[in-house]
Amino acid sequence: MSDDTPSPTPPFDDELRETVELMSKVVARTSDRVDAQTKVLKDLDGTLAEVRSATFLAAEQTDPKRYGELVGATIDGKINDNLVRMGQMCVDLLQASNRARDVLAKAEEDKSIALRQLWEREKLLDQWKSRWPLFGLAALFLTLAMTVTLPWLLATNKYTCQLMVGYTWTMTTTGTTICVRYNE
DSSP states (O other), X not given: OOSSSOOSHHHHHHHHHHHHHHHHHHHHHHHHHHHHXXXXXXXXXXXXXXXXXXXXXXXXXXXXXXXXXXXXXXXXXXXXXXXXXXXXXXXXHHHHHXXXXXXXXXXXXXXXXXXXXXXXXXXXXXHHHHHHHXXXXXXXXXXXXXXXXXXXHHHTSHHHHHHXXXXXEEEOTTSOEEEEEOOO
């Protein structure tokens, strides 16, 4: 080998350097792409976790058994309150009905007593009405009797004779005392 010939080393170094540079660029680009893909994969992994979570929640919310239990518990709570109120209302209505029945029974009894008392008063009034003619006849008889006997009764007593205007108590020639009126 002679000295004139160029040595194969220098071009090989240049090629090698170019290849290494090119490879380092490729590795750098690949690294950037891997980093970008890693970021995308992390984002995708987070999104997938959210999707999985949403899927489980959706499956849980659309589970007919669980949904039925929730609806049943809600309805039971609402209906139970209404049923308790309605039950209390029924008890109150029954008590009011019993009180009304008792009041009506008492009113019927009072009415019966009042009608009986009215009937007894009417019966007594009818008895009195049947006796009125007798009372009238007795009053007439008493009036007639008093018309005749009252002046005689008044005239037989000195004090009652003095009460009558114009009469005087005097003694007769036979010795009897009488009540007389002198006409002038």
